[in-house]
Amino acid sequence: MSSVDIVGPEHLEASNLFYRDPELYDGVQSDSDSARICRALIDRHHPEARTLLDFGCGTGRDLERLAQHFDCIGVDLQPCLVDYARRTRPELDFRVGDIRTVRLGHTADALACLGNSLAYVHDNQDVQGAFQTFAAHAHPETLLVLCSPVAPIGPSCPQQTHVETPLGTATVTISYEWDLRTQINTMRRHWDFASGEEAHDVIRRRVLGPRELELYATQAGFDVVEITDESGVSSVTGPGAYTVARYRG
Ligand SMILES: C[S@@+](CC[C@H](N)C(=O)[O-])C[C@H]1O[C@@H](n2cnc3c(N)ncnc32)[C@H](O)[C@@H]1O
Known part of the structure; x- marks a missing residue:
């Protein structure tokens, strides 16, 4: 593949x-x-x-x-x-x-x-x-x-968690997708920092x-x-x- x-x-x-x-x-x-x-x-x-x-x-x-x-x-x-x-x-x-x-x-x-x-x-x-x-x-x-x-971590409603960071508490919203064909589990994170800053992640992991x-x-x-x-x-x-x-x- x-x-x-x-x-x-x-x-x-x-x-x-x-x-x-x-x-x-x-x-x-x-x-x-x-x-x-x-x-x-x-x-x-x-x-x-x-x-x-x-x-x-x-x-x-x-x-x-x-x-x-x-x-x-x-x-x-x-x-x-x-x-x-x-x-x-x-x-x-x-x-x-x-x-x-x-x-x-x-x-x-x-x-x-x-x-x-x-x-x-x-x-x-x-x-x-x-x-x-x-x-x-x-x-x-x-x-x-x-x-x-x-x-894999299967698709589900986006989950929210709070993470302590040196920039204060961040609210992180996480969702997952699973592609059976490639066995790639995609995690998307949206970070809301207390400062008002935001960040996005897309993390793609192969599951074996x-x-x-x-x-x-x-x-x-x-x-x-x-x-x-x-x-x-x-x-x-x-x-x-x-x-x-x-x-x-
Ligand atoms: C989730 S992090 C884990 C880092 C560390 N093992 C830990 O537990 O904190 C995944 C790491 O794999 C490294 N990585 C990804 N692909 C790699 C490759 N082809 N060769 C070497 N390192 C790689 C990334 O740069 C990253 O540091």
Whole structure:
């Protein structure tokens, strides 16, 4: 299947308020549990792991927490996020790179791809490329921890939520569309800030079901050892899940 999606860094930056304002992104997501769950899954399945690569690391928020336990490198497609990550977390190692093609020239004990980063890769061939990237940075026993959407959030009435931001409370109106043909879940957000400013987002995420993830992982040389829900403790219910896979070489 091919898609007309453009997933270049400029396009991503334009599509998402968080990428245009990484400080806001960090602030709003500061209570994210991803790093803790990722660490717990690595402890459960590969407690000897010492080195970690985070693909699609964004602002480096999770990497900062993971770096308390692992020697880490973060990779992201968007130079603006990597600049921000380097500025705010100067002790960490961040690189600009595309998950579909990047080759750092070495492997790590654990590979992370958190916060739905893989979902920004829309085409099957590119998803295959991403898994080949994981394999290129793996040695036997390397553990992959992937957090991604496994089921769509269906169309519903727009939902409203309130988000605390450094600019005050914002009212965010969110709606979803689901395209079964492309398996793209589109989220539209309208932001109303207390200041009277407004912003719009259109975020398009590819959904891959558990069996599809298993297939891509297996083809790239990984065996799935667990797929768990977003709490990291019970069986998968969607819409997001953690897939944990071990490289067999
Ligand atoms: C929703 S953010 C998640 C960021 C971070 N993992 C987190 O949880 O905060 C998705 C990230 O994936 C990155 N991304 C999208 N496509 C990518 C690609 N082809 N290669 C590398 N990173 C990519 C984006 O730049 C963005 O930082």
